[in-house]
Amino acid sequence: xxxxxxxxxxxxxxxxxxxxxxxxxxxxxxxxxxxxxxxxxxxxxxxxxxxxxxxxxxxxxxxxxxxxxxxxxxxxxxxxxxxxxxxxxxxxxxxxxxxxxxxxxxxxxxxxxxxxxxxxxxxxxxxxxxxxxxxxxxxxxxxxxxxxxxxxxxxxxxxxxxxxxxxxxxxxxxxxxxxxxxxxxxxxxxxxxxxxxxxxxxxxxxxxxxxxxxxxxxxxxxxxxxxxxxxxxxxxxxxxxxxxxxxxxxxxxxxxxxxxxxxxxxxxxxxxxxxxxxxxxxxxxxxxxxxxxxxxxxxxxxxxxxxxxxxxx
Numbered sequence: 070x071x072x073x074x075x076x077x078x079x080x081x082x083x084x085x086x087x088x089x090x091x092x093x094x095x096x097x098x099x100x101x102x103x104x105x106x107x108x109x110x111x112x113x114x115x116x117x118x119x120x121x122x123x124x125x126x127x128x129x130x131x132x133x134x135x136x137x138x139x140x141x142x143x144x145x146x147x148x149x150x151x152x153x154x155x156x157x158x159x160x161x162x163x164x165x166x167x168x169x170x171x172x173x174x175x176x177x178x179x180x181x182x183x184x185x186x187x188x189x190x191x192x193x194x195x196x197x198x199x200x201x202x203x204x205x206x207x208x209x210x211x212x213x214x215x216x217x218x219x220x221x222x223x224x225x226x227x228x229x230x231x232x233x234x235x236x237x238x239x240x241x242x243x244x245x246x247x248x249x250x251x252x253x254x255x256x257x258x259x260x261x262x263x264x265x266x267x268x269x270x271x272x273x274x275x276x277x278x279x280x281x282x283x284x285x286x287x288x289x290x291x292x293x294x295x296x297x298x299x300x301x302x303x304x305x306x307x308x309x310x311x312x313x314x315x316x317x318x319x320x321x322x323x324x325x326x327x328x329x330x331x332x333x334x335x336x337x338x339x340x341x342x343x344x345x346x347x348x349x350x351x352x353x354x355x356x357x358x359x360x361x362x363x364x365x366x367x368x369x370x371x372x373x374x375x376x377x378x379x380x381x382x
Contacts (some may be wrong), residue, residue: 082134112129157323162190169316169319174213176374177372207357211362217351225356229353230351231350232315235313236327238326247328258309284339298310314329
């Protein structure tokens with residue numbers, strides 16, 4: 070019997086729905102079903118009465134539920150005890166990062182080193198779902214995540230800044246003297262964008278903004294990587310994509326133009342030429358819900374300082 074099987078069982082028992090339990094656990098439904106079936110085989114009983122219309126606990130499942138909750142509670146108490154021990158002795162912060170954080174991540178690390186010189190940082194990259202899982206299971210102390218992503222139980226998401234997106238298009242196709250672009254101006258150009266499964270918040274934001282601007286974007290060629298896309302645009306291939314502003318500083322070239330999206334009417338916060346942050350995603354710092362303040366507070370303070378530096382620059 071594995072602890073994850075108990076977690077899956079309790080989630081299904083509380084949701085009474087395999088699909089909702091899978092969403093809550095941020096895993097695929099088939100994995101939940103497989104582990105529950107293995108648990109039932111090991112116990113020699115059926116824990117759920119499954120029908121086409123509903124899921125119910127069997128008598129055996131109802132009897133098993135309190136014990137499963139007690140085991141998971143004991144696991145959490147043990148993790149908290151070890152977490153307290155580590156916090157008192159350990160000086161390593163394990164942080165999950167996202168691609169293209171660029172200068173902003175450098176600023177966070179600089180502030181953290183200045184304000185908490187005894188802390189050593191270990192950075193690791195993974196897909197958003199994997200980052201959240203590792204935080205939930207206390208493998209990592211924190212992780213940066215862009216956009217609104219469903220988090221597993223035991224994870225708290227703290228907003229730290231807004232991540233502005235810039236439009237990237239061939240420099241030869243960019244209107245001369247323009248400091249910002251209306252999305253409607255791009256309606257006839259193919260959109261080079263990653264598949265939604267790779268980055269749902271980003272894709273939903275861009276497609277939603279296009280629809281708000283009154284058009285459905287023309288699909289571009291199959292997407293391989295941002296590097297390849299920028300190379301194609303730099304060579305003059307018709308089209309456009311989006312790049313995080315902090316990442317654009319690292320990949321700028323004279324062949325690709327990076328322009329902010331103009332807020333409607335050059336609204337509040339618009340800068341020269343009506344440029345504003347009309348296209349942006351929130352970035353959150355995901356931490357264990359029961360994280361000890363002395364471990365995560367220096368990192369949070371560094372994030373807020375980095376965000377202030379961006380606003381003041």
